[in-house]
Amino acid sequence: MAGQEQRRRRHRVVLFPLPFQGHVTPMLQLAALLHSRGLAVTVLHTAFNAPDPARHPELAFVPIREALPDEVTCPGADIARQLLALNTACEAPFRDALASLLLLRGRRGQDQDQGAVACAVVDGQCYAAVDAAAQLGVPVVALRTDSAATFRTMLAFPRLRDAGYVPIKEEMLDELVPDLEPLRVRDLIRVDGSDADALCGFIARVAGAVRSSASGVVVNTFEGIEAPELAKIRRELSLPVFAVGPLHLLSRAPAEQTTLRAPDGGCLAWLDTRPPRSVLYVSLGSVATVGHAAFEEMAWGLAGSGVPFLWVVRPGLVAGGEEEAPPPLPDGFSEEIKNRGKIVTWAPQREVLAHAAIGAFWTHCGWNSTLESVCEGVPMLVQPCFADQTVNARYVTHVWGVGTEVGEVIERGIVAEAVAKVMVGEEGARMRERAHRLKMEASAATSLSIDSLIHYISSLPT
Numbered sequence: 001m002a003g004q005e006q007r008r009r010r011h012r013v014v015l016f017p018l019p020f021q022g023h024v025t026p027m028l029q030l031a032a033l034l035h036s037r038g039l040a041v042t043v044l045h046t047a048f049n050a051p052d053p054a055r056h057p058e059l060a061f062v063p064i065r066e067a068l069p070d071e072v073t074c075p076g077a078d079i080a081r082q083l084l085a086l087n088t089a090c091e092a093p094f095r096d097a098l099a100s101l102l103l104l105r106g107r108r109g110q111d112q113d114q115g116a117v118a119c120a121v122v123d124g125q126c127y128a129a130v131d132a133a134a135q136l137g138v139p140v141v142a143l144r145t146d147s148a149a150t151f152r153t154m155l156a157f158p159r160l161r162d163a164g165y166v167p168i169k170e171e172m173l174d175e176l177v178p179d180l181e182p183l184r185v186r187d188l189i190r191v192d193g194s195d196a197d198a199l200c201g202f203i204a205r206v207a208g209a210v211r212s213s214a215s216g217v218v219v220n221t222f223e224g225i226e227a228p229e230l231a232k233i234r235r236e237l238s239l240p241v242f243a244v245g246p247l248h249l250l251s252r253a254p255a256e257q258t259t260l261r262a263p264d265g266g267c268l269a270w271l272d273t274r275p276p277r278s279v280l281y282v283s284l285g286s287v288a289t290v291g292h293a294a295f296e297e298m299a300w301g302l303a304g305s306g307v308p309f310l311w312v313v314r315p316g317l318v319a320g321g322e323e324e325a326p327p328p329l330p331d332g333f334s335e336e337i338k339n340r341g342k343i344v345t346w347a348p349q350r351e352v353l354a355h356a357a358i359g360a361f362w363t364h365c366g367w368n369s370t371l372e373s374v375c376e377g378v379p380m381l382v383q384p385c386f387a388d389q390t391v392n393a394r395y396v397t398h399v400w401g402v403g404t405e406v407g408e409v410i411e412r413g414i415v416a417e418a419v420a421k422v423m424v425g426e427e428g429a430r431m432r433e434r435a436h437r438l439k440m441e442a443s444a445a446t447s448l449s450i451d452s453l454i455h456y457i458s459s460l461p462t
């Protein structure tokens with residue numbers, strides 16, 4: 001065993017996450033897993049939203065020297081523009097950093113501690129880095145930080161565009177999308193408006209880089225929830241596809257290792273004082289925004305529901321508002337909910353979802369949040385905002401049956417009704433039962449796919 005481990009440590013894997021919470025987290029979880037299985041790991045990263053190396057003494061961190069334009073770094077920036085600009089800005093610095101690591105090997109020979117680069121694992125949304133690694137002759141595995149279903153929709157985009165399903169047309173919103181059922185047109189990644197061409201181009205490049213440059217694909221999902229989607233991807237791509245999720249369970253990486261913001265742990269003590277399944281947890285993740293009016297309706301809907309809640313109101317949550325401080329709550333709201341609500345700017349979400357007091361999760365359906373909720377058996381109230389969130393929301397409500405929609409329009413009366421439905425209604429109880437079954441499936445997810453990934457990397461020549 002020791003010999004096997006030593007042999008693997010000569011295999012170095014170079015990882016490159018995109019610098020957003022929902023991307024850094026699964027990449028660092030994968031890094032922890034690969035290292036725990038005996039591989040040497042180097043994380044290349046941007047200076048923007050850089051991970052803290054002190055929290056991962058076992059990994060090597062190397063900053064790339066990117067120069068990011070304001071449209072990437074300014075809070076509240078449009079995500080499509082951010083992704084396009086990031087790809088452009090990271091391409092050359094990523095290539096230089098990876099080339100330097102390859103040279104290091106040449107200088108140091110088969111130094112066991114150093115480990116020769118065997119492959120790169122690159123965020124699948126960073127098509128420029130996927131292509132750059134392949135051009136340097138490094139086998140590159142694309143990490144999908146979204147679901148298998150979302151990845152399928154991205155692969156299908158050229159066909160969807162040719163068939164007129166995207167850019168999205170209002171009159172087609174409720175049509176089922178052939179071969180992607182149960183997704184309707186309204187559930188596809190929203191491509192419309194003035195950015196439609198740019199977004200379509202981005203998705204086409206993401207799919208194109210996987211097809212032309214990747215040697216394999218890693219997806220943070222598990223067969224228990226996405227077996228049919230994984231099977232279809234495997235049929236479509238002639239590449240190994242490893243379903244290595246749920247990464248946060250299998251990697252055992254503590255949540256505080258991967259968070260980019262400091263969580264307010266005080267809310268856990270507050271939850272301790274609450275009866276089982278009595279509290280609604282509300283969070284729209286790290287980047288989604290809502291309009292000022294919707295924010296006020298959320299607040300008054302929560303107040304009107306009569307249900308205790310823990311709400312993450314982070315700086316930047318309200319579009320166009322102050323970026324450094326959380327948005328002010330509506331007048332009179334704090335008084336109204338004094339004994340019933342708790343508001344934090346960032347929560348220790350995984351611990352919150354695992355807390356017995358939590359009854360349901362009002363979520364934007366980011367893939368990490370969705371998986372975390374599934375793994376804790378917590379039913380969901382879904383309010384998808386953009387990108388893959390509509391796909392995830394459809395699976396939550398119509399495939400796994402563990403959630404319901406808040407409503408297309410965020411209005412206080414509708415919110416209060418939806419909250420009551422999931423927290424105290426019979427339908428909520430049925431969702432909770434199904435969520436519990438999914439939790440059992442998630443905890444039974446095996447590391448077989450990780451074993452295959454390790455075997456695959458260890459067999460690569462160095």
Ligand code: UDP
Pocket residue numbers: 020021022023025259263283284285286287288312345346347348349350365366367368369370372
């Ligand atoms: N998260 C957290 N505290 C919060 C809100 C979010 O720790 O108050 C974490 C959450 O556990 C998840 C990640 O941030 O792992 C958000 O990722 P997700 O894919 O759900 O959404 P995104 O932020 O990418 O839209």
